[in-house]
Amino acid sequence: MSIVIRIVRMTFQPDRTADFLKIFRDSEALIRQMPGCQHLELWQDADLPHVYCTHSHWDSAEALNAYRRSELFGQVWPATKALFAAPVLAFSVNQVDASFNLR
Known part of the structure; x- marks a missing residue:
């Protein structure tokens, strides 16, 4: 069974990128500790500084979906989504x- 690689490309309001970076910094260690999370990193677009991607590796689709149903995701995602x-x-x-x- 191969790992699941998840890419999420997010375009932020340019004046809200600092808010996103704070959310990411405050939650990245907790996300990495989620069961099944093998890897998490943040990328910034080389040409569009208000565009970021998260790149994560998960043991399985089930592990990714469990994270997406978690209380942590329920806090992080709505706060992030408000900045798009x-x-x-x-x-x-x-x-x-x-x-x-x-x-």
Whole structure:
């Protein structure tokens, strides 16, 4: 079974990015401690400084969904969502091993 990689691209109101960064800093350690969370990092768009992505790895879709149903998510997500300037783009992917022989 492969891990689930979750990417969430968020466009913030430019004057609210500091508010988002505070929310992220205050919650990132707690998110990393959630059962099934293997990895969490924050990326900033190279050209659009008010656009950020979270990149996380989860043991399974069930672990990700358990986090999304958690009290922590119920606090973090509404506070973050209030700062958006555009709809969020969120998707889950699985890593592909492309090293197999094509013959």
